[in-house]
Amino acid sequence: MVEEAKNNSYMEPLRRAIEAKGLTVTTQQGKGRCLTTTVDFSPGQVIISQEPYASAPSNGTINSFCDGCFASGGLKFCSKCRVARYCGSGCQKLEWKLHQLECEALVGLSKDRREMLTTSIRLMVRLLLRRRLQYEKVIPTTATDDYELVEALEAHMSELNEEQLVLYAQMANLVKLVLPSTEIDVKNITKNFSRLACNAHSICDSELRPLGTGLYPVISIINHRKISRGACC
Template sequence: MEELQASLQPRGLTLSTFPDKGRSLLAARDFYPGEVIISQEPYVCVPNNSLTESRCDGCFSKSNLKKCSACHVVWYCGSSCQKLEWKLHRLECQLLAKLDKERRKSVTPTIRMMVKLYLRRKLQNENVIPVTAMDNYNLVEALVSHMSDIDEKQLLLYAQMANLVNLILQLPNIDIKEIAENFSKFACNAHTICDSELRSLGTGLYPVISIINHSCLPNAVLVFEGRLAVVRAVQHIPKDSEVSISYVETAASTITRQKTLKEQYLFTCICVRCNKLGQYDDIQESAILEGYRCRDNGCSGFLLRESDEKGFVCQQCGLIRNKEEIRKIASDIKALSDKALKCSSSGNLQEAIVLYKNIEKLQKEVCHPFSIILMRTWEKLLEILMQLEEWKEALAICRLTIPVYERVYPGFHPLLGLQYYSCGKLEWLLGETDDAIKSFTKAVDILRITHGTSTPFMKELLMKLEEARVEASFKLSSREDS
């Protein structure tokens, strides 16, 4: 890793190893909010292609796609993306074209990524693709696989997938056990590639970015500019401090975050938030986020289960809420949620709205106003209302989410900035220009830190803010003239 260490030094970074975390990325100088800490192109990546949706292998676009005429698996939006990928796809194409039609259907994005991993290694070994300190297979070999922590069922699945990859590649001296181990590395180290609005586009392996450890209160954020992974500071990171990002949704209780991290990434988080597990503040926060509220609407207290389990006691006013009452409401919410999901999946959006509004009504009876469970229902309602172009109602719901977002996310979190952006777009569309300016300004204040200012997305946001200001100025001058 000496070459990597030397390559990181000019970037103001250094590698270190800790007994409880393994390899870590440390700041060798001060970093400030909005500053790019590190960026990396993927070693390999694939779009999230499915039977219903396809994307370009080069830029992940959905427009003007044409399928590769030889392998009938890969799509491109044009010749530039095809040329960009040709050295690697030329080999992949030959292999995929040999497969029969049924076998080709088994080539999922994850299988494709593994095939591309070994083909890229082959091309680098043959000097067809250049090797650098930040772009080589040794970095993949150094990633942690957690194979000893995986259950037998998962190991069997990896073995089956490895056999399929071996069948496709047909390379001499290939180690099926190594392929299986690399699948485990994908599960723990690959990143979901998102667009500027954090919508999933594909999956990529970024071996240097993967060195950055998780924190539930991170000092940096990972975003993507096309396929380029970019890590920016969202706090002042002093020299010799560890750089951290979040691997999971941080708007959750400590128990939920710990469970997700253990199941998906096979480690127990010991960050400053998780170290509060079991303390009164953490119990209170968990109850507000995912638990139940006092039955007195005038009380903002949270509930904890009594020791005899007969009910839940408000920790503020002492009122007891019957366990059966809560169980009945929770059961009704579950039944309605199942129906709503089916309706939205089948395109019956009007019926889905009715169901989600009924869910919202029931959740308000048992959930704290800052509950993330209630917030998720509002998010689903907002999504459907936007699809139906019910702009006024969508704005009302979007405004409900803002106070919850402000509470559950840190000040410089991209999701908070994007929610302000959504609010601003709806306000501007409905002629509420002054409110739109306020929302766009708040969005810019956050997203310029997390996204920078030079991407097409940010340029569009800044342009919208300027246009809204011009429109407001014109309206003001028109009123003054009249």
């Protein structure tokens, strides 16, 4: 679900990018923006696929997954930060532009703070760093891979209770400690956590076992029903 953005300059490029796939973005009264089809699809046909704008693995003490491809087994820690894990040099190289910035931020953290790096915190850190890489044109921005699409996602802030608001604000403060130089303030990071709770998707293996979390801002335009904060369908 997407809220009315003040600056919706991303809309026309997005429409052009997805029209060849038989898709368009429309606005429906009471529902906001919706991803709708312009052609018939057959059962089982893939309607849309997208790489996440940002993702983070659910690395715990029992199971851990590669930062790049979410594979498990035989993983090696990044030798500098000892937080990121990789299945091999291929994933490490592919992830390096983003992880280089993340790594610099993580090595300066105390052991206590590193232990507070949950999947959600890492996802937000990576989201903000990816925004910076696009802003600085280190990586390209495209019609379907653009921080403006993230900003346009519904945050449902008015539905947060006091406890959730305090929790997201605390998480935002931790992100600010990891990334003190980020241009995004605590209030906006708090709003982004609410956006993640409404819109982020679990990344699962073929047997639907969760491996991590990702934010797919075009796929999130598809109207989805919120089951609970943090779990959507």
